[in-house]
Amino acid sequence: MLNSKDEEERLLRWRIILGRNSDDDTPTQSLPPQYQAIDKVLEGVYGEGGLGNSAPRIAKTLEDARTIFPQSAALVIQKDAFERFGLQALLQNPKLLEEIDVDVNLVSMLVALSKLIPEKSKNVARALVKKLVDELMRKIQSKMIKAVRGALNRSITVRRPRHGELDAMKTIRRNIQCQNWSPELNKLIIDELYGFGRKRRALYDVVIAVDESGSMARSVVYSSIFAATLAQTPSISTKLIFFDTSVVDMTERAKEPVDILFGAQLGGGTDIGQALRYCSSIITRPNKTILILISDLCEYGDRSVMYEQLANFVASGVKPICLLALDDGGTPSYDHKVATCVATLGIPTFGCTPDLFPDMFAGAIEGRDLTSWASGVGAHVVKPAQNANSDDKFRS
Numbered sequence: 001m002l003n004s005k006d007e008e009e010r011l012l013r014w015r016i017i018l019g020r021n022s023d024d025d026t027p028t029q030s031l032p033p034q035y036q037a038i039d040k041v042l043e044g045v046y047g048e049g050g051l052g053n054s055a056p057r058i059a060k061t062l063e064d065a066r067t068i069f070p071q072s073a074a075l076v077i078q079k080d081a082f083e084r085f086g087l088q089a090l091l092q093n094p095k096l097l098e099e100i101d102v103d104v105n106l107v108s109m110l111v112a113l114s115k116l117i118p119e120k121s122k123n124v125a126r127a128l129v130k131k132l133v134d135e136l137m138r139k140i141q142s143k144m145i146k147a148v149r150g151a152l153n154r155s156i157t158v159r160r161p162r163h164g165e166l167d168a169m170k171t172i173r174r175n176i177q178c179q180n181w182s183p184e185l186n187k188l189i190i191d192e193l194y195g196f197g198r199k200r201r202a203l204y205d206v207v208i209a210v211d212e213s214g215s216m217a218r219s220v221v222y223s224s225i226f227a228a229t230l231a232q233t234p235s236i237s238t239k240l241i242f243f244d245t246s247v248v249d250m251t252e253r254a255k256e257p258v259d260i261l262f263g264a265q266l267g268g269g270t271d272i273g274q275a276l277r278y279c280s281s282i283i284t285r286p287n288k289t290i291l292i293l294i295s296d297l298c299e300y301g302d303r304s305v306m307y308e309q310l311a312n313f314v315a316s317g318v319k320p321i322c323l324l325a326l327d328d329g330g331t332p333s334y335d336h337k338v339a340t341c342v343a344t345l346g347i348p349t350f351g352c353t354p355d356l357f358p359d360m361f362a363g364a365i366e367g368r369d370l371t372s373w374a375s376g377v378g379a380h381v382v383k384p385a386q387n388a389n390s391d392d393k394f395r396s
């Protein structure tokens with residue numbers, strides 16, 4: 001016979017299963033906290049009101065489903081949502097495709113559901129994703145390239161530039177400042193040459209390690225676009241790594257963000273330590289390497305391995321940066337304890353918006369204090385633990 005506590009639990013479970021139209025129409029906010037998120041997801045997908053045609057709400061609900069439910073259950077919910085909200089019909093109708101307003105939420109949803117998209121609809125889905133990617137590339141690329149080139153020019157200047165490396169404007173300006181103008185000849189006497197310092201080998205190696213667990217969907221979209229932009233910059237050698245409980249090297253596809261996104265496998269757990277081990281194996285010039293870890297730090301693996309790898313990067317001269325999110329929100333949901341430990345290792349740890357990413361990356365090249373920079377621009381910054389000498393916080 002069930003005691004009163006078990007009976008209450010049983011009734012709550014039936015309320016969640018039957019939804020708000022059951023005899024017990026308890027509103028979501030009145031349910032115990034552990035049930036509220038579950039009820040919200042199920043009501044969004046299976047409730048009479050549903051989510052309407054709002055792509056952002058659909059994407060958020062599916063993201064929550066991947067976070068709350070086991071993977072097998074989340075896939076069932078995603079498949080049901082795909083059918084109930086008419087997404088299949090949308091993808092099969094080119095006229096609707098031309099009229100739809102594409103945003104990051106919709107694209108992240110399509111990427112998350114890529115395995116469920118019918119084969120005959122995949123070209124339409126790719127066209128939809130490409131539409132957003134092209135739009136974002138136009139907005140991002142010029143600003144990103146300008147920031148990178150400016151940072152490289154400020155960080156490295158050569159006085160004997162090779163052919164193609166001459167910075168003509170800087171050379172003229174500096175020689176005028178040195179009063180090298182000859183009134184008799186009516187010419188500027190070039191006494192010093194200045195160049196950009198472009199070497200045959202890339203000036204910096206960049207490793208972008210992206211957590212592709214379900215909660216990071218929007219960050220995956222933006223990471224892919226920034227990686228594609230950097231991959232097209234001659235002075236930067238870019239490697240792109242996706243990970244959840246496994247690691248996938250996406251470097252060969254880095255210049256094609258649409259291919260990158262459809263190669264993502266959103267969902268599953270997170271093993272950051274394993275991913276960092278792989279990153280360590282492909283780093284050949286620590287003092288010239290910037291490692292950008294994009295993750296909410298919800299580690300399912302051995303945390304001590306993650307901390308050890310990050311500490312090794314710092315000691316070897318690698319410049320690690322931890323972005324808790326790379327999306328328009330900027331205020332991420334993350335594991336606060338782990339983030340504090342990462343910050344205590346001396347690693348800048350903060351949330352970043354796409355607008356801030358170019359300046360952030362330029363600051364990394366120039367060796368600026370990114371924690372101070374992030375605080376100055378209003379980013380969500382994680383501070384180191386006050387008792388930085390304690391080893392307890394680095395134990396799994």
